[in-house]
Amino acid sequence: MEQLRMELGANSYDIFLGDGLLEQAGALLRLDRRVLIVTDEGVPADYAQRLAAQCAAPFIVCLPQGEGTKSLAMFQLLLERMLNAGFTRTDCVAAVGGGVVGDLAGFAAACYMRGIDFYNIPTTALSQIDSSIGGKVAVNLGGVKNIVGAFYQPRRVLVDPQLLSTLPPRQLASGLAEAIKAGVVADEPLLALFEQTDARAQMQEVLLRALRFKKQIVEQDERESGPRKLLNFGHTIGHGIESVCGLGGLLHGECVGLGMLPMCTTPQLRRRVEAVLEKYGLPTRVSFDPDAVFAALTHDKKAAGNTLTIVTTAQAGKAALQQVPLESLRVLLEKEAKEGIGR
Numbered sequence: 001m002e003q004l005r006m007e008l009g010a011n012s013y014d015i016f017l018g019d020g021l022l023e024q025a026g027a028l029l030r031l032d033r034r035v036l037i038v039t040d041e042g043v044p045a046d047y048a049q050r051l052a053a054q055c056a057a058p059f060i061v062c063l064p065q066g067e068g069t070k071s072l073a074m075f076q077l078l079l080e081r082m083l084n085a086g087f088t089r090t091d092c093v094a095a096v097g098g099g100v101v102g103d104l105a106g107f108a109a110a111c112y113m114r115g116i117d118f119y120n121i122p123t124t125a126l127s128q129i130d131s132s133i134g135g136k137v138a139v140n141l142g143g144v145k146n147i148v149g150a151f152y153q154p155r156r157v158l159v160d161p162q163l164l165s166t167l168p169p170r171q172l173a174s175g176l177a178e179a180i181k182a183g184v185v186a187d188e189p190l191l192a193l194f195e196q197t198d199a200r201a202q203m204q205e206v207l208l209r210a211l212r213f214k215k216q217i218v219e220q221d222e223r224e225s226g227p228r229k230l231l232n233f234g235h236t237i238g239h240g241i242e243s244v245c246g247l248g249g250l251l252h253g254e255c256v257g258l259g260m261l262p263m264c265t266t267p268q269l270r271r272r273v274e275a276v277l278e279k280y281g282l283p284t285r286v287s288f289d290p291d292a293v294f295a296a297l298t299h300d301k302k303a304a305g306n307t308l309t310i311v312t313t314a315q316a317g318k319a320a321l322q323q324v325p326l327e328s329l330r331v332l333l334e335k336e337a338k339e340g341i342g343r
């Protein structure tokens with residue numbers, strides 16, 4: 001078992017990584033109290049049940065699967081469930097699911113009685129690599145993603161790679177895009193691991209490296225005022241594509257992968273990243289309307305004034321933040337639509 005400590009002063013916490021950790025939850029988490037276990041219908045039911053078997057007073061809530069669950073209605077449902085079950089400030093919430101469940105359950109934990117303990121047991125590649133650590137919790141409102149939320153760190157995170165064995169291969173690949181991102185931004189050997197081996201057979205190593213990367217960045221910048229923006233590599237254009245093409249069936253990580261390509265500023269690196277995306281079955285082409293994607297990304301909350309901070313990389317492992325005029329992004333999107341990812 002690996003143990004990483006997220007050093008955030010009073011909000012510090014441990015992340016445990018290892019096969020079979022779900023069975024050890026009783027020893028690693030404080031479950032001798034009321035525990036609201038939040039999961040969804042797509043997560044194998046026995047995961048939540050195996051956790052419940054280790055709790056003194058478990059309350060399982062199984063929600064519909066999908067992004068629609070990150071809503072104020074589901075947030076209210078969780079709060080009411082806790083209120084009706086007599087939860088006090090010393091009780092806790094545990095998420096057993098992907099990023100949807102983790103973001104929603106974490107936000108409910110952040111708000112119930114102004115904050116009760118939150119444990120995260122992520123079950124998708126994306127949530128194990130990325131969303132379960134870092135403390136961003138949120139729901140969507142009015143079609144805008146993550147617009148209502150908080151920074152609220154979990155008390156502990158258990159990352160059990162065995163839980164990924166039931167994940168559809170496409171979901172696995174989509175989550176891996178975030179680890180490929182970590183390699184391109186800050187960890188060249190991780191990118192090389194994707195190139196030279198089958199990363200899916202080495203999930204523990206991939207997860208460890210990706211978690212170390214995210215930990216370092218979050219520790220430097222818990223509330224995303226500076227270096228944490230590096231995590232947005234691939235996300236600016238990726239989010240734009242996700243808003244416009246997501247309903248056409250593209251997954252988050254697939255859009256992030258596509259969004260990384262225009263941000264590779266040398267042809268060598270772009271070819272390298274493209275080859276890795278292809279190797280893991282991630283798309284490298286998508287047909288899109290540059291005006292629609294531009295409109296979507298300028299609506300994004302990260303846009304401020306006439307400029308936008310983007311993350312570019314010329315050499316694997318060495319990403320940089322760049323402030324660019326919005327207009328230059330429009331030009332880039334038009335070029336990409338004709339000659340790049342849209343061709």
Ligand SMILES: NC(=O)c1ccc[n+]([C@@H]2O[C@H](COP(=O)([O-])OP(=O)(O)OC[C@H]3O[C@@H](n4cnc5c(N)ncnc54)[C@H](O)[C@@H]3O)[C@@H](O)[C@H]2O)c1
Nearest residue numbers: 042043065098099100101123124126127131136163166167
């Ligand atoms: N908080 C953050 O920092 C952060 C970062 C990135 C993304 N996110 C959020 O994460 C969400 C996406 O997360 P996701 O990709 O994990 O999607 P998800 O939570 O919707 O899970 C994807 C699908 O896989 C199913 N599933 C989950 N675990 C499974 C398992 N072990 N076996 C089989 N099926 C399983 C789910 O039921 C769901 O249908 C988005 O809402 C995004 O905004 C948050």
